[in-house]
Amino acid sequence: MALGAAVLMVLGVEPAVQAAPLPAPAPAAVRTASGALPAQAPRAASAQDAPLHLEPVCGTPGKNRAMCYALRATGQPTLTGLMKSAAPAGFGPQDIQSAYNLPADGGEGRTIAIVDAYDNPDAEADLAVYRQQYGLPPCTTANGCFRKVDQRGGVSYPRSSDTWAGEISLDTDMVSAAAPAAHILLVETDNDDLRNLAAGVDEAVALGAKYVSNSYGRMGDLGTDLADYGASYDHQGVAVVAASGDYGYGVSFPSTLPYVTAVGGTALTADPGTARGWSETVWTRDAYAPGSGCAQNQAKPDFQHDAGCSGRSVADVSAVADNLAVYSTFGSGGTGWQRYGGTSASTPLITSLYALAGTPRPGTRPNTYPYAAGGAGINDVTTGSNGTCATAYLCNAGVGYDGPTGLGTPAGLAAFRSGPHGTLSGTVTDAATGEPVGHATVGSGLDLTTTDDKGAYTLDLPAGTVKDLTVRAFGYTTTAPVTLGIADGQSLTRDFTLSPIPRERVHGKVRDGSGHGWPLYARIAVTGSPEAPVFTDPVTGAYELSLPTGADYTLDVTSELTGYVRQENTVAVGGKPVKEDFALTADPDAATAAGYRLEVDGGTEAFDSTTAAPQDWTVIDAPGTDSGWEFDDPLQRGNLTGGSGGFAVAESDNGPIGPHQDSQLISPAYDLSAGQSAELSFRTEYGYNPNNQQMSVDASTDDGATWENVWASPKVSDTRDHLTVHVPLGRYAGQGDVRLRFHFVANWGYHWSVDDVHVATRTLLPVPGGLTAGTVRAAGTRTGLVGATVSDPRDAAATTVTTATPDDPAVGDGFYVLFCAGAGAHDIRATAPGYATLTERTEVYADLTTRRDLTLRAAP
Numbered sequence: 001m002a003l004g005a006a007v008l009m010v011l012g013v014e015p016a017v018q019a020a021p022l023p024a025p026a027p028a029a030v031r032t033a034s035g036a037l038p039a040q041a042p043r044a045a046s047a048q049d050a051p052l053h054l055e056p057v058c059g060t061p062g063k064n065r066a067m068c069y070a071l072r073a074t075g076q077p078t079l080t081g082l083m084k085s086a087a088p089a090g091f092g093p094q095d096i097q098s099a100y101n102l103p104a105d106g107g108e109g110r111t112i113a114i115v116d117a118y119d120n121p122d123a124e125a126d127l128a129v130y131r132q133q134y135g136l137p138p139c140t141t142a143n144g145c146f147r148k149v150d151q152r153g154g155v156s157y158p159r160s161s162d163t164w165a166g167e168i169s170l171d172t173d174m175v176s177a178a179a180p181a182a183h184i185l186l187v188e189t190d191n192d193d194l195r196n197l198a199a200g201v202d203e204a205v206a207l208g209a210k211y212v213s214n215s216y217g218r219m220g221d222l223g224t225d226l227a228d229y230g231a232s233y234d235h236q237g238v239a240v241v242a243a244s245g246d247y248g249y250g251v252s253f254p255s256t257l258p259y260v261t262a263v264g265g266t267a268l269t270a271d272p273g274t275a276r277g278w279s280e281t282v283w284t285r286d287a288y289a290p291g292s293g294c295a296q297n298q299a300k301p302d303f304q305h306d307a308g309c310s311g312r313s314v315a316d317v318s319a320v321a322d323n324l325a326v327y328s329t330f331g332s333g334g335t336g337w338q339r340y341g342g343t344s345a346s347t348p349l350i351t352s353l354y355a356l357a358g359t360p361r362p363g364t365r366p367n368t369y370p371y372a373a374g375g376a377g378i379n380d381v382t383t384g385s386n387g388t389c390a391t392a393y394l395c396n397a398g399v400g401y402d403g404p405t406g407l408g409t410p411a412g413l414a415a416f417r418s419g420p421h422g423t424l425s426g427t428v429t430d431a432a433t434g435e436p437v438g439h440a441t442v443g444s445g446l447d448l449t450t451t452d453d454k455g456a457y458t459l460d461l462p463a464g465t466v467k468d469l470t471v472r473a474f475g476y477t478t479t480a481p482v483t484l485g486i487a488d489g490q491s492l493t494r495d496f497t498l499s500p501i502p503r504e505r506v507h508g509k510v511r512d513g514s515g516h517g518w519p520l521y522a523r524i525a526v527t528g529s530p531e532a533p534v535f536t537d538p539v540t541g542a543y544e545l546s547l548p549t550g551a552d553y554t555l556d557v558t559s560e561l562t563g564y565v566r567q568e569n570t571v572a573v574g575g576k577p578v579k580e581d582f583a584l585t586a587d588p589d590a591a592t593a594a595g596y597r598l599e600v601d602g603g604t605e606a607f608d609s610t611t612a613a614p615q616d617w618t619v620i621d622a623p624g625t626d627s628g629w630e631f632d633d634p635l636q637r638g639n640l641t642g643g644s645g646g647f648a649v650a651e652s653d654n655g656p657i658g659p660h661q662d663s664q665l666i667s668p669a670y671d672l673s674a675g676q677s678a679e680l681s682f683r684t685e686y687g688y689n690p691n692n693q694q695m696s697v698d699a700s701t702d703d704g705a706t707w708e709n710v711w712a713s714p715k716v717s718d719t720r721d722h723l724t725v726h727v728p729l730g731r732y733a734g735q736g737d738v739r740l741r742f743h744f745v746a747n748w749g750y751h752w753s754v755d756d757v758h759v760a761t762r763t764l765l766p767v768p769g770g771l772t773a774g775t776v777r778a779a780g781t782r783t784g785l786v787g788a789t790v791s792d793p794r795d796a797a798a799t800t801v802t803t804a805t806p807d808d809p810a811v812g813d814g815f816y817v818l819f820c821a822g823a824g825a826h827d828i829r830a831t832a833p834g835y836a837t838l839t840e841r842t843e844v845y846a847d848l849t850t851r852r853d854l855t856l857r858a859a860p
Contacts, residue, residue, distance in 0.1 A: 057166040066216040068167035071342035080336035090325035090339040093177035100410040107182025110355040113209035115200040117192040118161030120168040122330040130327040151189040162331020169328035178352035198232035213351035214242040215344035217252035221295040234259040239354035239366035243343035245291025249387030256295035261367040265290035265321025282384025289386035292403030303371040308391035318405040319346035357416040370415040377414025381405040414460030420488030431497040439530035440473035463488040501548035505577040509541040513583025515766035527554040535808040563593030588677040594819035602760025616668035628663025641683035642722040643755035652746035665742040673736040675761025678729035687750025769821040774853040784813030788832035
């Protein structure tokens with residue numbers, strides 16, 4: 001057997017790709033235990049938001065190769081599919097749009113190209129989940145928004161890579177976040193060779209892209225770079241953008257080229273005390289930071305005037321490079337929702353800014369635009385460092401230009417637009433009261449800005465005649481369009497007044513909808529409204545808000561009690577009050593809702609037979625498969641999955657077993673019709689070979705006519721190891737005929753072992769009892785006590801801790817909700833450090849909430 005890819009990776013050597021192709025698809029050979037197909041059977045915080053540590057998605061490249069600059073948080077749980085109970089951890093599209101003053105639906109009519117190495121077979125499917133999660137419009141091959149090509153513009157995609165797959169997901173998600181209406185062109189090059197990547201840029205431009213993102217690089221600045229690759233990155237009238245790197249002070253090709261926009265990275269923090277609402281510093285985490293420095297082998301561009309570097313200074317601009325939500329399921333780290341970072345994130349964001357700003361003028365190089373803007377449209381980042389250097393500004397942020405962040409981060413689109421421009425400013429006030437109107441949108445087309453809390457705005461506009469400029473704000477009538485002329489460098493002032501729209505009462509109750517029916521303490525937000533959310537009464541579940549008439553609104557309801565699925569309802573507000581009730585579902589996957597017990601019903605296949613597939617299980621081998629799924633341990637490995645006894649295994653690259661496999665192990669039909677949700681778990685062990693071996697689990701509800709992926713192999717280790725995999729199957733709950741397929745495809749790969757396949761339904765059943773809710777306060781001061789323990793002494797499981805409620809002053813800090821099993825009289829006990837223990841008798845009513853406020857006296 002040849003030295004394995006895992007061992008080569010440990011040695012820092014890239015494994016060679018075998019020349020032998022995978023066998024072409026053809027009619028399948030079927031073998032079962034009986035020789036026949038089986039018969040059918042009848043953005044709140046969470047634990048994920050804890051401080052993260054990063055690891056590179058791609059390894060160290062070989063000579064004349066590039067590495068992707070994506071970084072991924074370590075130790076993240078497997079979270080696949082749409083998040084129902086809470087938003088994914090990390091910044092999402094709305095955060096990015098808010099931080100950089102971007103339109104929520106920008107990019108229409110633009111095509112943004114992404115150049116990456118290798119193939120991500122799940123790129124489009126993963127992108128669909130990301131966009132659906134955040135309410136972005138679908139971007140698919142079918143609707144013409146998404147297109148994937150090889151480096152020659154065809155569909156002969158390169159072999160997949162479970163490392164670069166994460167980079168591809170990061171890039172497509174960031175483009176979607178910044179420019180939701182833009183089309184995406186994904187160019188996948190044959191491998192990470194610098195010449196192939198350069199060819200990918202050329203192909204992207206040939207296919208019409210005016211904006212090309214390159215989230216990769218090779219460390220250093222060589223004197224031959226411009227001659228070898230420069231022409232591919234020099235396309236006048238095209239924004240070619242590249243990452244500055246993730247390893248601190250030092251430069252990286254191709255961001256060193258004088259025609260490329262070099263992108264640094266920042267750490268973004270919500271800062272409500274500022275007019276912008278956000279603050280930024282140089283991004284650093286663990287050993288990682290944006291690249292910067294002086295590329296002395298490249299001529300100084302005319303647009304750069306910093307005195308400390310005689311060559312090309314890096315970077316030009318920057319954007320957030322930390323704590324970004326990404327959805328990726330393919331390959332070693334494809335565990336679903338994850339947090340990513342690196343200048344690989346900031347690069348597609350900046351590329352998208354160019355697209356939002358408009359089409360670059362022919363004959364110009366867009367990396368000059370931010371410099372020509374004279375500071376307009378830029379947030380100057382003035383703090384932070386990415387290392388040590390002889391010329392301080394090249395590694396330390398400061399006022400004006402610096403290496404780690406360049407000129408700064410986007411403040412709207414003005415800095416990324418070609419051509420002359422002027423400035424329009426003024427205030428927006430309420431026509432009835434004269435009070436300032438905050439969060440109003442002023443602009444025309446893609447040239448938009450938002451007023452601050454004092455109603456003030458500043459808007460950069462292209463010189464010339466600006467048509468159809470309007471002002472709109474939630475709860476107000478949009479102004480009539482106006483036309484104005486503005487000259488290059490001119491500053492105009494114009495104030496606007498907005499007429500308020502009459503409002504009407506919207507009210508109702510929020511209750512549990514899974515059996516208890518008790519009132520729920522919940523947060524209700526109006527989608528698209530800048531106004532603060534309202535909260536229900538914790539005891540009655542009642543809420544009330546006032547909304548402008550003449551429109552439909554989406555009410556987004558999130559329970560403040562853990563374990564419930566978020567719900568959205570649309571209401572039409574006319575000339576009379578609207579009553580809208582909500583019944584939230586306890587989430588059977590989370591199984592954390594108080595007052596419910598989880599019932600799991602299913603069975604396990606242990607693969608104890610060593611002569612054939614288990615009863616009603618099927619093995620399908622494609623023609624050319626040297627060996628497929630076996631059950632007799634042909635190489636006498638032993639069961640290394642963590643299970644015992646027999647197991648299923650697919651072998652590759654081990655004599656006498658041949659090197660080519662395309663083998664499916666298909667389960668009998670599972671009846672999941674009785675469950676609220678469902679789950680799959682199995683034990684597995686395999687040799688890690690990301691380039692030559694693919695392992696996946698798929699599900700079908702039509703007897704195998706079509707399959708949907710539910711799991712793809714993560715990297716466990718480079719040695720023999722075992723893993724117990726848990727896969728949520730909630731989307732198949734209620735289905736009476738669900739089959740699973742364990743699919744192994746290899747070309748000189750290693751092996752995959754599977755044991756103890758367990759499929760079960762999950763159902764939450766109500767436990768008789770009721771809720772007690774209230775606040776715990778200190779005697780005398782009446783201050784809410786956060787962190788006090790409230791419990792039922794007769795039930796060890798009945799305990800909770802009081803919390804702060806900063807967004808709901810009507811409730812106050814020290815709030816608690818406690819489930820008590822069984823109706824009737826209960827003792828409620830409250831304890832807190834420095835206070836005397838208090839026990840009070842409380843009557844608990846079945847399926848209702850009882851109010852019980854508690855006051856603790858200081859300990860003697």
